[in-house]
Amino acid sequence: MNAPASNLTINGTRLWDSLMALASIGATPKGGVCRLALTDLDKQGRDLVVSWAREAGLSITTDKIGNVFMRRAGRNNALPPIATGSHIDTQPTGGKFDGNYGVLAGIEVIRTLNDHNIETEAPVEVCFWTNEEGSRFVPVMMGSGVFAKAFSLETAYAAKDTTGATVRDELARIGYIGDQEPGDHPLGAYFEAHIEQGPVLEDADITIGVVTGVLGLRWYDCVVTGMEAHAGPTPMALRKDALQIATKIMQETVAIALRYPPYGRGTVGMVHVHPNSRNVIPGQVKFSIDLRNVDSTRLDAMDGEIKAFVKQCADESGLGISLEQVSYFPPCPFEEGCVTAVREGAKNLGFSLMDVVSGAGHDAVYMARLAPAGMIFVPCKDGISHNEIEDAKPEHLEAGCNVLLHAMLDRAKRV
Amino acid sequence: MNAPASNLTINGTRLWDSLMALASIGATPKGGVCRLALTDLDKQGRDLVVSWAREAGLSITTDKIGNVFMRRAGRNNALPPIATGSHIDTQPTGGKFDGNYGVLAGIEVIRTLNDHNIETEAPVEVCFWTNEEGSRFVPVMMGSGVFAKAFSLETAYAAKDTTGATVRDELARIGYIGDQEPGDHPLGAYFEAHIEQGPVLEDADITIGVVTGVLGLRWYDCVVTGMEAHAGPTPMALRKDALQIATKIMQETVAIALRYPPYGRGTVGMVHVHPNSRNVIPGQVKFSIDLRNVDSTRLDAMDGEIKAFVKQCADESGLGISLEQVSYFPPCPFEEGCVTAVREGAKNLGFSLMDVVSGAGHDAVYMARLAPAGMIFVPCKDGISHNEIEDAKPEHLEAGCNVLLHAMLDRAKRV
Numbered sequence: 121m122n123a124p125a126s127n128l129t130i131n132g133t134r135l136w137d138s139l140m141a142l143a144s145i146g147a148t149p150k151g152g153v154c155r156l157a158l159t160d161l162d163k164q165g166r167d168l169v170v171s172w173a174r175e176a177g178l179s180i181t182t183d184k185i186g187n188v189f190m191r192r193a194g195r196n197n198a199l200p201p202i203a204t205g206s207h208i209d210t211q212p213t214g215g216k217f218d219g220n221y222g223v224l225a226g227i228e229v230i231r232t233l234n235d236h237n238i239e240t241e242a243p244v245e246v247c248f249w250t251n252e253e254g255s256r257f258v259p260v261m262m263g264s265g266v267f268a269k270a271f272s273l274e275t276a277y278a279a280k281d282t283t284g285a286t287v288r289d290e291l292a293r294i295g296y297i298g299d300q301e302p303g304d305h306p307l308g309a310y311f312e313a314h315i316e317q318g319p320v321l322e323d324a325d326i327t328i329g330v331v332t333g334v335l336g337l338r339w340y341d342c343v344v345t346g347m348e349a350h351a352g353p354t355p356m357a358l359r360k361d362a363l364q365i366a367t368k369i370m371q372e373t374v375a376i377a378l379r380y381p382p383y384g385r386g387t388v389g390m391v392h393v394h395p396n397s398r399n400v401i402p403g404q405v406k407f408s409i410d411l412r413n414v415d416s417t418r419l420d421a422m423d424g425e426i427k428a429f430v431k432q433c434a435d436e437s438g439l440g441i442s443l444e445q446v447s448y449f450p451p452c453p454f455e456e457g458c459v460t461a462v463r464e465g466a467k468n469l470g471f472s473l474m475d476v477v478s479g480a481g482h483d484a485v486y487m488a489r490l491a492p493a494g495m496i497f498v499p500c501k502d503g504i505s506h507n508e509i510e511d512a513k514p515e516h517l518e519a520g521c522n523v524l525l526h527a528m529l530d531r532a533k534r535v
Numbered sequence: 536m537n538a539p540a541s542n543l544t545i546n547g548t549r550l551w552d553s554l555m556a557l558a559s560i561g562a563t564p565k566g567g568v569c570r571l572a573l574t575d576l577d578k579q580g581r582d583l584v585v586s587w588a589r590e591a592g593l594s595i596t597t598d599k600i601g602n603v604f605m606r607r608a609g610r611n612n613a614l615p616p617i618a619t620g621s622h623i624d625t626q627p628t629g630g631k632f633d634g635n636y637g638v639l640a641g642i643e644v645i646r647t648l649n650d651h652n653i654e655t656e657a658p659v660e661v662c663f664w665t666n667e668e669g670s671r672f673v674p675v676m677m678g679s680g681v682f683a684k685a686f687s688l689e690t691a692y693a694a695k696d697t698t699g700a701t702v703r704d705e706l707a708r709i710g711y712i713g714d715q716e717p718g719d720h721p722l723g724a725y726f727e728a729h730i731e732q733g734p735v736l737e738d739a740d741i742t743i744g745v746v747t748g749v750l751g752l753r754w755y756d757c758v759v760t761g762m763e764a765h766a767g768p769t770p771m772a773l774r775k776d777a778l779q780i781a782t783k784i785m786q787e788t789v790a791i792a793l794r795y796p797p798y799g800r801g802t803v804g805m806v807h808v809h810p811n812s813r814n815v816i817p818g819q820v821k822f823s824i825d826l827r828n829v830d831s832t833r834l835d836a837m838d839g840e841i842k843a844f845v846k847q848c849a850d851e852s853g854l855g856i857s858l859e860q861v862s863y864f865p866p867c868p869f870e871e872g873c874v875t876a877v878r879e880g881a882k883n884l885g886f887s888l889m890d891v892v893s894g895a896g897h898d899a900v901y902m903a904r905l906a907p908a909g910m911i912f913v914p915c916k917d918g919i920s921h922n923e924i925e926d927a928k929p930e931h932l933e934a935g936c937n938v939l940l941h942a943m944l945d946r947a948k949r950v
Contacts, residue, residue: 318769318770352894352895353920355798364786393805399802479770
C-alpha cells in the first residue's frame with residue numbers, strides 16, 4: 121500500500137477510536153458485538169453517534185421508521201445532500217465493523233471537512249438506517265427499504281420479534297420515531313463504505329474494492345417427496361429415495377453457477393431430511409437454493425436452468441418435486457458516475473484497487489433506486505463477517521475512509 | 536394361490552384370532568400396537584402367550600434375560616428341540632404382525648400337532664426373545680444376542696431406558712427373570728416365520744419367500760469439514776463447500792450399491808448440515824452411510840469402494856473427510872437343510888414361492904450361530920412395517936404357518 125498521494129486525509133486514529141468506542145456498547149466476551157435493532161443497546165449506540173454528530177455541528181432529522189440523517193450544510197442548501205451511511209445494529213454474534221464502519225467513516229469525513237474548514241456546494245449527510253440486519257425483526261434492510269418504498273411503513277411497524285414486541289412499540293420505547301415521512305428526503309447521491317464480508321480483496325491483496333454493483337438473487341425452497349422405507353429390506357429398484365434425487369439437484373445448483381462465471385453463485389445452505397433415521401430411506405427432503413448473478417440476463421438464465429433440471433428429475437424419477445421461489449432481488453448496477461468517483465479517488469490516493477461486486481445486500485441497494493449510488497469495500501480478515509471474530513486492519517479502514525472523503529467531495533463539489 | 540396339496544394344515548382362523556387377541560394389548564387408535572419391551576403391556580402379552588402354551592400342554596422355561604421357551608415333548612427327549620419363534624415386543628408405533636406372527640405361528644403349529652395327535656421324534660419348541668426391537672433399550676435383538684453370546688448378560692442388564700430404568704430391574708419387576716443361563720439350552724434347529732417388511736414378494740405376487748440368508752451390513756458415520764462462509768460474497772473458486780462434497784459421496788453410496796447387484800444396498804438416511812442457514816455455505820456435513828450385501832466378498836468390496844471414493848474426494852477437494860465404521864454384521868447365509876425344508880414345504884403345499892434374502896436383522900441371525908436355521912417370509916402390504924398401518928393378508932399368514940408346520944415336521948421327524 122502506497123502513501124496517499126493527496127494532501128487531504130482523514131484521521132485514521134480518530135476513526136479507529138470511534139469504532140472501538142461504539143463497539144464497547146454491546147461488546148461480547150469473544151470480541152464481537154451484540155447490539156440488536158431497537159434494543160436498549162441500540163438506543164445507546166444511536167445516542168452516542170448522534171452526540172458525535174452534534175459535536176460536529178450537524179443538524180439531525182429522524183424519520184418515522186427511525187432512520188437518522190445528520191447534515192452538514194453546504195453553500196447551496198437547496199441542493200439535495202451528498203449522503204453516506206450504513207447501519208449500526210448488529211447480528212446476535214456480530215462484529216465491530218459490519219455497518220458501523222460505514223456510519224463512522226461518514227462521521228470521520230465530516231470531522232475532516234470541519235478540521236480543514238472545507239466548504240461544499242451541496243450539503244453533506246451521514247445517515248444510519250434502522251434494522252439492516254433483520255436478526256430481531258424481518259425483513260432485513262428495513263429502514264432503507266421503507267425509505268425506498270420497497271414495502272410500507274405499516275408492514276415494518278407490525279413486524280414482531282420472538283417475544284411479540286413490535287417495531288413501532290420498540291421504536292417509540294427507545295425514542296426514535298421521528299416526524300419525517302420515510303423517503304420524503306431527496307438525496308443527491310449516496311456512498312456506502314463497508315468491509316467486504318468476503319475473501320476476494322484479501323485473496324488478491326488489494327486495499328480498495330470499487331463496487332460496480334450488487335448481485336441479484338433468487339431464493340427457492342425445493343421439496344422432493346419419495347417414499348420412506350427400510351434400508352435393509354428394500355431393493356434398489358423398488359426405492360423412491362428422496363435424498364438421491366435431492367442431492368442431484370444440489371450438485372446441479374453448483375454446476376449451474378459454474379456455467380455462468382465469473383459472478384454466478386449457487387448455494388444450498390439448508391437441508392432437512394425426513395425422517396432422518398440411519399436405516400430408513402428418506403421419504404422427503406426439503407432444501408434451499410440460492411442463485412446469484414450480476415445481471416438479469418444471466419440470473420434469469422440460471423433460473424431457467426434450475427427449473428428445467430428439476431422438471432427433468434421429476435420426469436425421470438417419478439418423484440414429486442416442488443420448486444418455489446421465495447425471494448427475489450434484481451441485480452443492482454451502481455451509477456457510473458459514483459463508481460468512477462470511487463475509482464478515481466482510490467487511484468489518486470495511490471491505493472491498490474480492483475473492481476468488485478457485492479454478493480450480499482446493503483442499504484445502498486435500496487438507495488440506488490432513488491439516487492446515484494456507489495460503494496467502497498475494504499478487506500476483512502479471512503472474509504469473515506457476521507461473526508464475533510470479524511476483523512479488519514486499521515490501515516485498510518483508514519484507506520477506505522479516505523476514498524469516501526474524496527468521492528464525496530467530488531460529488532458535493534468542494535468550493 | 537393354489538389350495539394346499541398336503542392333508543395336514545393349520546387352522547388359519549385360530550391363528551388370526553390369536554394374532555388379534557395379542558394385538559389388543561397395547562392397541563393404538565390407528566390400528567397398530569405399542570407394546571415396548573419389559574413394560575406392563577409386555578408382561579400382559581407374555582402372560583397371554585404363556586397361558587396359551589400351558590393350555591396346549593407345553594412346559595415353560597425362562598432364562599435370565601427373559602427369553603421364554605415353550606416345549607412339546609418328543610419321543611426322544613434327549614434330542615435337542617426343533618424350535619421356532621420370534622419376539623412380541625413392538626416399536627412405539629408398531630404393527631400387529633412384526634415378531635408376533637412368528638411366535639403365534641409357532642403356537643398354532645403346536646395346536647395343530649395336538650389336534651392330530653402327531654408325535655415327533657425330537658421335542659418341538661416355541662420361544663420368544665426379549666427386546667428384539669431395541670426401541671426402549673439398546674442393543675436390538677437383545678435376548679437372542681445374549682443367548683448367542685454376542686454380548687454379555689451384564690451388558691444387557693445394565694442397559695437403561697430414557698427414564699433410567701434398567702433391563703435387570705424391569706425384567707424383575709414384570710417377573711420374567713428365569714433360572715436358566717442364557718445359551719444353556721441346545722437347539723436342534725431354528726425356524727422363524729416373519730412378514731417380509733419389504734416390497735419384494737408383493738411386487739412379484741408371490742406367497743412364500745424362502746429366505747436363503749440375511750444381508751450383512753456396514754454402518755458408517757461420515758463427516759465432511761469445509762469452511763462456512765456467506766453465500767453472496769464468496770466466489771465459487773474460493774469456497775470450501777462441505778455439502779457439495781458430501782452430496783458427491785451420497786450419490787456414490789447409491790452408485791456403489793448398484794454396481795453390486797442383485798443384493799447390494801446403499802442408503803444415506805441421516806444428514807446434519809451445519810450451520811443449516813439459507814445463505815451460508817455449509818461448513819460441516821455429517822451423514823450416515825448404510826451398505827449391505829449378501830456375502831462378505833461383495834460387502835467387503837463395497838467397503839473398499841466407499842473408502843477409496845472418500846479418499847479421492849478428500850484429496851481432490853482439500854477438505855477434511857472422516858469415515859468411521861460404527862456397526863458391522865457379517866452376512867448370514869442360512870443352513871442349506873433348513874432352507875430346503877422351507878422350500879420343499881412350500882412346494883408340496885402348492886404355494887407360489889421364491890428365494891429371497893432378508894435385508895433386516897432378525898433373532899434368527901443369532902440363532903444361526905448356534906444351530907441350523909431358516910426363515911419363512913410372507914408378504915406385507917406395500918412392504919410397510921414398523922408402522923401402525925403394517926398389514927398382512929390372513930391367507931398369506933396361514934400359508935406361512937403351514938410351511939412352518941411342514942418344515943418343522945421335516946426336521947423333528949414325524950413319528
